[in-house]
Amino acid sequence: MQYTxxxxxxxxSGVLTKISGLFSRRGFNIESLSVCNTEDPNLSxxxxxxxxxxxxxxxxxxQMDKVIEVKKIMQAExxxxxxxxxxxxxxxxxxxxxxxxxEIKEIYKAKVVDLSPESMxxxxxxxxxxxxxxxxxxxxxxxxxxxxxGVTALTRGEKCIKDVASxxxxxx
Amino acid sequence: MKLSGAxxxxxxLKEQGVDTIFGYPGGAVLDIYDALxxxxxxxxxLTAHEQGASHAADGYARKTxxxxxxxxxxxxxxxxxxxxxxxxxxxxxxxxxxTGNVGLNFLGRDSFQEVDICxxxxxxxxxxxxxxxxxxxxxxxxxxxxxxxxxxxxxxLIDILKNVQTQTIDYEPIEKMTYVPKQISASNVxxxxxxxxKAERPLIMAGGGIIAAEAEEELLAFAKKMGAPVAMTMMGLxxxxxxxxxxxxxxxMHGTHASAKxxxxxxxxxxxxxxxxxxxxxxxxxFAAGRKVIQIDIDAAEINKNVSVDYSLLGDVKVALQxxxxxxxxxxRTQWTNGCIERKRDxxxxxxxxxxxxxxxxxKIFPVDTPVxxxxxxxxxxxxxxxxxxxxxxxxxxxxxxxxGYGMGAAMGMCYGSGMKKTILVTGDGSFNMxxxxxxxxxxxxxxxxxxLMNNSVLGMVxxxxxxxxxxxxxxxxxxxxxxxxxxxESFGATGxxxxxxxxxxxxxxxxxxxxxxxxxxxxxxxxxxALPMIKPGQTYETQIDxxx
Numbered sequence: 001m002q003y004t005x006x007x008x009x010x011x012x013s014g015v016l017t018k019i020s021g022l023f024s025r026r027g028f029n030i031e032s033l034s035v036c037n038t039e040d041p042n043l044s045x046x047x048x049x050x051x052x053x054x055x056x057x058x059x060x061x062x063q064m065d066k067v068i069e070v071k072k073i074m075q076a077e078x079x080x081x082x083x084x085x086x087x088x089x090x091x092x093x094x095x096x097x098x099x100x101x102x103e104i105k106e107i108y109k110a111k112v113v114d115l116s117p118e119s120m121x122x123x124x125x126x127x128x129x130x131x132x133x134x135x136x137x138x139x140x141x142x143x144x145x146x147x148x149x150g151v152t153a154l155t156r157g158e159k160c161i162k163d164v165a166s167x168x169x170x171x172x
Numbered sequence: 173m174k175l176s177g178a179x180x181x182x183x184x185l186k187e188q189g190v191d192t193i194f195g196y197p198g199g200a201v202l203d204i205y206d207a208l209x210x211x212x213x214x215x216x217x218l219t220a221h222e223q224g225a226s227h228a229a230d231g232y233a234r235k236t237x238x239x240x241x242x243x244x245x246x247x248x249x250x251x252x253x254x255x256x257x258x259x260x261x262x263x264x265x266x267x268x269x270x271t272g273n274v275g276l277n278f279l280g281r282d283s284f285q286e287v288d289i290c291x292x293x294x295x296x297x298x299x300x301x302x303x304x305x306x307x308x309x310x311x312x313x314x315x316x317x318x319x320x321x322x323x324x325x326x327x328x329l330i331d332i333l334k335n336v337q338t339q340t341i342d343y344e345p346i347e348k349m350t351y352v353p354k355q356i357s358a359s360n361v362x363x364x365x366x367x368x369x370k371a372e373r374p375l376i377m378a379g380g381g382i383i384a385a386e387a388e389e390e391l392l393a394f395a396k397k398m399g400a401p402v403a404m405t406m407m408g409l410x411x412x413x414x415x416x417x418x419x420x421x422x423x424x425m426h427g428t429h430a431s432a433k434x435x436x437x438x439x440x441x442x443x444x445x446x447x448x449x450x451x452x453x454x455x456x457x458x459f460a461a462g463r464k465v466i467q468i469d470i471d472a473a474e475i476n477k478n479v480s481v482d483y484s485l486l487g488d489v490k491v492a493l494q495x496x497x498x499x500x501x502x503x504x505r506t507q508w509t510n511g512c513i514e515r516k517r518d519x520x521x522x523x524x525x526x527x528x529x530x531x532x533x534x535x536k537i538f539p540v541d542t543p544v545x546x547x548x549x550x551x552x553x554x555x556x557x558x559x560x561x562x563x564x565x566x567x568x569x570x571x572x573x574x575x576x577g578y579g580m581g582a583a584m585g586m587c588y589g590s591g592m593k594k595t596i597l598v599t600g601d602g603s604f605n606m607x608x609x610x611x612x613x614x615x616x617x618x619x620x621x622x623x624x625l626m627n628n629s630v631l632g633m634v635x636x637x638x639x640x641x642x643x644x645x646x647x648x649x650x651x652x653x654x655x656x657x658x659x660x661x662e663s664f665g666a667t668g669x670x671x672x673x674x675x676x677x678x679x680x681x682x683x684x685x686x687x688x689x690x691x692x693x694x695x696x697x698x699x700x701x702x703a704l705p706m707i708k709p710g711q712t713y714e715t716q717i718d719x720x721x
Contacts, residue, residue, distance in 0.1 A: 014290065014291075014294075014302075017291065017294065018294055021294055021295055022295075025295050055476075058476065059473065059477065062472045062473035062475075063473050065472065065473075066324075066471070066472075066473055068298070068299040068319060167472050168323070170354065170472070170486060170487070171323050171353065171354055171470060171486065171487055171488065172322065172323065172351070172352075172353070172354060
């Protein structure tokens with residue numbers, strides 16, 4: 001199973017090392033991890049996609065919650081959250097096949113962000129499975145290189161991660 | 173008032189009530205040691221090795237409940253603390269380790285005696301700080317003390333760059349932050365109380381959390397009202413007096429028959445401040461199968477981590493027990509309780525080994541509240557089994573990490589923490605040889621520590637496993653040392669004594685008790701004695717063995 005976890009962490013050097021160290025030490029298998037700034041300059045937001053079972057999910061949230069720099073943590077539930085990922089993909093695109101690639105990118109609403117005589121960079125945003133599908137279709141044309149940002153997520157509606165009670169709130 | 177970083181550190185430590193520090197000076201902490209010298213009010217104990225300082229701070233914390241403090245310089249000084257920090261981390265002991273580091277101009281350039289001690293200690297500290305600017309120093313120190321001694325306790329490291337020690341800043345005193353555990357939601361408490369009231373045959377498993385939360389009175393009241401016997405993990409020894417009728421002694425790999433039987437026949441296991449480690453649960457899937465398990469713990473991550481539980485209560489165990497007590501219905505469980513108590517006769521030792529005789533005699537000759545530290549191995553299990561621990565904070569032993577070499581430092585910390593009470597260290601010849609350099613520290617400070625060296629000339633516990641699992645191939649467990657421990661002790665300026673036969677036990681122990689300063693007692697015991705009973709790793713409580721044949 002894949003689970004997505006959102007966390008607000010103190011924006012300090014070393015926090016990422018601490019979190020990734022925790023994952024390797026406890027044997028948590030991570031699909032992706034993205035870190036970004038938030039509306040509060042003191043906090044960063046981490047979005048983690050975990051491969052595992054319910055036990056691993058529970059342990060990961062609880063173990064992360066104990067890290068002093070982790071201020072808030074929650075699972076981004078499948079049906080209540082918006083998930084997005086950005087893909088940049090460089091495809092070999094000789095002039096004679098360029099039109100076919102443009103046709104595909106139209107269907108997926110991707111953008112051409114760079115064009116050179118023999119290659120093209122496409123940009124696509126969406127849920128990870130949309131990116132997967134796009135990559136599969138583009139594959140036969142020859143992928144030169146690609147970069148995905150990893151998933152980032154927000155809960156729908158007014159509910160915010162700030163409102164979640166943390167472990168510290170419960171015991172102190 | 174303007175203070176240098178070094179003076180600010182000393183001032184903030186005093187703000188936190190620190191009166192004793194264990195440490196070792198060096199290049200990157202010269203300013204700190206200068207500030208300590210000029211202040212002159214804090215008792216600094218100079219150990220022989222930084223590892224000794226870290227274990228001493230740990231022993232001091234275990235004895236007093238206060239945060240233990242140790243100092244070390246950068247590089248090797250800092251890495252020498254690592255084992256002590258890890259030991260404290262595994263046993264949730266509040267510790268603040270202060271290290272110096274090279275100045276900001278030199279940081280990250282592989283400078284002399286530079287290591288990334290924050291990186292190294294990340295997985296073995298509750299939290300750590302690298303202070304690169306003096307504006308962050310006071311807050312880091314205050315936070316470190318709060319973090320170390322609140323919630324689930326643990327070690328915190330503060331790495332202070334050399335330039336920070338000499339920068340100056342205005343000092344503003346702040347009152348020490350105190351940790352007040354939160355009340356637990358009433359509905360959760362009621363739910364647990366209902367489950368407890370349904371229990372026919374309840375068994376309490378008390379762990380180190382009872383000691384950490386100082387919940388011994390609450391535990392005893394709870395056990396009495398429930399009519400539930402108490403089995404203690406090694407970390408929990410002292411949570412109720414071993415002489416109390418309800419005490420079934422230690423539970424786990426080398427636990428008592430009484431606790432194992434109670435565990436097998438109970439219908440409800442109430443785990444309080446314990447984490448079902450593999451040395452207690454052994455087989456985590458089968459340990460509590462078919463029984464209701466209720467877990468009370470301060471650490472959410474411990475709930476369901478090793479053993480899946482039916483009910484859990486998250487919070488300080490003292491608060492939890494206080495809130496549960498009025499909701500417990502008095503129920504007649506005397507048949508169950510008495511049955512458990514009667515089974516304690518299975519633990520009466522029929523053929524006592526020498527260590528048993530020595531430890532029993534010591535417990536009768538020394539005052540009942542004598543602080544006891546151990547090292548790690550067979551002697552540790554024998555102490556846990558045979559030495560009656562009557563009080564919380566009476567025993568300091570490395571449970572989680574199993575650190576051989578822990579004892580010498582820990583005994584010093586216990587001794588200081590108890591206000592210089594006569595302290596016993598039970599050690600083995602393997603463990604003792606790891607940090608025996610600290611005997612010099614004990615002599616320098618004339619510490620009243622009696623070291624009972626269970627000298628069997630082998631690494632007894634490893635050898636015991638080689639007997640069981642490796643067809644008696646004693647690979648590297650026979651110590652061919654020619655050390656004369658009496659001469660060794662005397663050359664350090666300590667008293668050296670020998671127990672070579674049963675007749676020696678009482679007079680030698682009496683002599684050790686009467687002697688001034690540290691005493692090393694070379695107790696010559698058989699290499700073939702075993703720590704029994706035993707349950708093999710991964711096995712269930714039905715398979716407890718009493719003999720190695």
